[in-house]
Amino acid sequence: MKLVLIGIQGSGKSTQGNLLSKQFGIPYLSTGHIFRQIAKEKTNLGRYIKLTLNSGLLVPDEKTIEIVNTYLSRKEYQKGYILDGFPRTIPQAEKFVNNVDKVVFLEIPDKEALYRLVYKQTSQGREDSTIPAIKARIDSFKKYTLPVLEYYKKQKKLIEIDGTLPIEEVNKEILRNLGKKLVKNKIENWQVGKKKIVAIVGLPGAGKTDSANFFKEKGFPVIHLGPVVNREVEKKNLATNEATHRKVREELRKKFGMEAIVVLNKEIIEKELQSNQMVFLDGLRSWEEYLYLRKNFPKEKVVTICIYADKDIRFKRLENRKGRKKLYGEDRDMDELIRINMAPTIAYADFMIKNNYYLEDLHDKLEEVFRSIYYS
Numbered sequence: 001m002k003l004v005l006i007g008i009q010g011s012g013k014s015t016q017g018n019l020l021s022k023q024f025g026i027p028y029l030s031t032g033h034i035f036r037q038i039a040k041e042k043t044n045l046g047r048y049i050k051l052t053l054n055s056g057l058l059v060p061d062e063k064t065i066e067i068v069n070t071y072l073s074r075k076e077y078q079k080g081y082i083l084d085g086f087p088r089t090i091p092q093a094e095k096f097v098n099n100v101d102k103v104v105f106l107e108i109p110d111k112e113a114l115y116r117l118v119y120k121q122t123s124q125g126r127e128d129s130t131i132p133a134i135k136a137r138i139d140s141f142k143k144y145t146l147p148v149l150e151y152y153k154k155q156k157k158l159i160e161i162d163g164t165l166p167i168e169e170v171n172k173e174i175l176r177n178l179g180k181k182l183v184k185n186k187i188e189n190w191q192v193g194k195k196k197i198v199a200i201v202g203l204p205g206a207g208k209t210d211s212a213n214f215f216k217e218k219g220f221p222v223i224h225l226g227p228v229v230n231r232e233v234e235k236k237n238l239a240t241n242e243a244t245h246r247k248v249r250e251e252l253r254k255k256f257g258m259e260a261i262v263v264l265n266k267e268i269i270e271k272e273l274q275s276n277q278m279v280f281l282d283g284l285r286s287w288e289e290y291l292y293l294r295k296n297f298p299k300e301k302v303v304t305i306c307i308y309a310d311k312d313i314r315f316k317r318l319e320n321r322k323g324r325k326k327l328y329g330e331d332r333d334m335d336e337l338i339r340i341n342m343a344p345t346i347a348y349a350d351f352m353i354k355n356n357y358y359l360e361d362l363h364d365k366l367e368e369v370f371r372s373i374y375y376s
Contacts, residue, residue, distance in 0.1 A: 001026065001080040001178070002098060004087070006149065007106035008141045009134065010113035011163045012170060013084045016106065019171050023187050026080040034071050035059065065095045072098045089144050093151050103152040104174055106163035110138055156219055194301045195277055197269065197293055198373060199284035201345045202307035203333055205314030207355040207362060211307050212282035214366045221272040225283040228252070228264045242332055249340065258288035258341060266296065273300065278374070285336065287344035303373055305366075306349035309356050 001024055005013040021028035039050035045067070052059055059067070068086050071077075083100075087093040108116075117134050152158040159177040161170055172182070180187050198215070200208045216222045229248050238244045252260040262269075262284070272279045284290060284304065293302045309317075315329070337343045351372070353365045 002101045003080075003082045004100050004103045005082060005084045005106065006103060006145060007163060008108065008110070008113045008138050010116040011106040011108045012167070013106060015167055016104075016170060016174060017082050017084050020082050020174065023175070023182065024080065026082060027077065028082040028084070030083070030085040031064065031068060032085065034068060038067065038071065061089070061091065065092055069095070069097050087148055090147050090151055093148050100157060102159055102178060103149070103157050104159045104161060105149055106161050106170070108163040112164055113138060194299065195273055196301045196303055196373065197273075197279050197281065197297055198303045198305060199281040199290065199293070200305050200307060201284050201342065201349060203314060203336055203342075205318040206307040206309045208282055208307050210359060210362060211305070211366055212280060214363055215280045215370070218370070220278050220280055221276050222280045222282055223265055223268050223272065225261050225265055225281055225285075228261050242335070246335060246339075258286045259292035261285065262289040262292050269297070284345060286341040288341065290345050290348075304345060304349040305351045305353065305369060306346050308352060308354050313356055
């Protein structure tokens, strides 16, 4: 396993790096360690690094990239390593060729980092005048290294950990996110138990689509249930309004029952479950649909997440969206809750998330719920 630890100074990288090194039996090292080792070598590169370090100068970016790539290509690092302090910038990340498996970001607030570092330096008899220097390093991290996190997030390699937790809890969270667990001081693979069907429920405008996109970004399949009705409307070349959609839904439910929308998506759900541990459904509605899933997928665990937002906020969102602008209001809500029988699925949801605010807030809440579902 090849890991990179990223975090502002004081986030606990060295503590976790040394723990993970013992647990996985792979070396933990930093760019500083690499430079010091090379400086001991009686080679042109060794002499160059030694002279540069002794002069108090920084090794140029291009040279750093070349050195780290070459050093980690050595035989002793083929089974893996835990790297601290590199890459620090986007150019370094782009030119880092050692096929990193995961990047662990230990996130702590600036104040916490400052407190930890000042306490550490005070205990070592150093002056408080180092505070401006510490703040400068924190600012440098934000400017140059935070974009690196986004770079790895797009590659689905980023693991974000709350670094303010106790050391043992941070370690446990890292292992869980790597699909591992510690049993009697030995690392074992962590396996998900039952496969899960996670249904997202909620009234129009609550944020079901944003929530579905969040899970899609994590690499899980998302099946949108609503297009079944949309396709029927388009196929029959009908007007796009609430009356038309209601009529089409009622026709489908008259033919297939109140669970019609899930019945018509059953084959897609089965197909996705063949190759995925979790499948997300966007737009579960009737209570009968929920019961149908429970009955027809007995080997899987069915979980529901209700996304809730205040009525005026939902209406404003729906008013501003591009398509089907007229399909909202109290009549639509009553139709969903009563005629379509959505009310029980909302009341019986396993998780309730309030989505009145900004997208980042929703994502934070979804991440917490996701972990609870995935690791249960």
